[in-house]
Amino acid sequence: MSEVDADYNGVFDLFKYYESGKVRRKERDTNADGKIDFWEYFDDQGNVVKTGKDIDGDGVMDIRDQ
Numbered sequence: 001m002s003e004v005d006a007d008y009n010g011v012f013d014l015f016k017y018y019e020s021g022k023v024r025r026k027e028r029d030t031n032a033d034g035k036i037d038f039w040e041y042f043d044d045q046g047n048v049v050k051t052g053k054d055i056d057g058d059g060v061m062d063i064r065d066q
């Protein structure tokens, strides 16, 4: 797992989860409220296979795309 402060505000807002050296999942806090609101899932080739969004800000995925 690695954490990135993508907008340099001192709070980690991008979390990458690895499996056998490859990024399998990225989680983002796009509105800096400390809760994840955007998820991306990757296959072995690094292609996005699935995304999810939290639209009401409770940190729980509301919309899934695949």
Ligand SMILES: [Ca+2]
Pocket (backbone or CB within 6 Å): 028, 029, 030, 031, 032, 033, 034, 035, 036, 037
């Ligand atoms: Ca958020």
Ligand SMILES: [Ca+2]
Pocket (backbone or CB within 6 Å): 054, 055, 056, 057, 058, 059, 060, 061, 062
């Ligand atoms: Ca939600």
